[in-house]
Amino acid sequence: xxxxxxxxxxxxxxxxxxxxxxxxxxxxxxxxxxxxxxxxxxxxxxxxxxxxxxxxxxxxxxxxxxxxxxxxxxxxxxxxxxxxxxxxxxxxxxxxxxxxxxxxxxxxxxxxxxxxxxxxxxxxxxxxxxxxxxxxxxxxxxxxxxxxxxxxxxxxxxxxxxx
Numbered sequence: 001x002x003x004x005x006x007x008x009x010x011x012x013x014x015x016x017x018x019x020x021x022x023x024x025x026x027x028x029x030x031x032x033x034x035x036x037x038x039x040x041x042x043x044x045x046x047x048x049x050x051x052x053x054x055x056x057x058x059x060x061x062x063x064x065x066x067x068x069x070x071x072x073x074x075x076x077x078x079x080x081x082x083x084x085x086x087x088x089x090x091x092x093x094x095x096x097x098x099x100x101x102x103x104x105x106x107x108x109x110x111x112x113x114x115x116x117x118x119x120x121x122x123x124x125x126x127x128x129x130x131x132x133x134x135x136x137x138x139x140x141x142x143x144x145x146x147x148x149x150x151x152x153x154x155x156x157x158x159x160x161x162x163x
Contacts, residue, residue: 010135011101011111016143019151023141026131030105030138036070039140043131047071050140051124051132053107055096055116058085063099065109067120067132067148072160079159083119106137109152120148122156 016023028042040047050070057063058080068074080088090096093104101113109118109132124130125145134141148154 010108010139011113012108012133012135013110013141015111015151016141016147021143021147021151023134023143023147025134026140026142028138028140032105039131040070043140045131049127049130051130053100053109053133055091055100055107056088057091057095058083059087060085063091063095063114064117064119065100065112066157066159067109067118067124067154069121069124069160071163072121073163075159075161079119079157082157082159102133102135103137106133106135106139108133108135109148111135118148118152118154119157120145120154121160122158123160125149125156 026043028039031038036047036050036052040050047070051067052070054066054068055063056066066074076088097103099114100107102108127145129142130145131140131142
């Protein structure tokens, strides 16, 4: 089961608290390259409800965030079509860190260093509760998906591929 300990503030939790968002804290033992499979197993939640935060860019190297189910991949072809651009690709880790201010494996869509458009797989918004990175490796927060539309002005897209 998840370990109970004091969690220090991150830019993400500061933003959530500032906006009086109810959230639950879920620390777990982070594993390098473990992904959402590790966090869902450690927390005992369905991987489909764990949301990964991906920093991507279009052909002009303009960054944006995509929120995707943990058990799915992003179809870059469908996403580019949704966004009306030629191509999209994940940012290199050091570029993603520069844009978000977070380490890879600890990226949250909340409290990013640079303001970026945020796109969410539309079916995420239909879930009851989602578990999304709280701004540190080995730390997820549980929130209602409506928080994404209220705080981040997300745009829904349809680009999920089963892993």
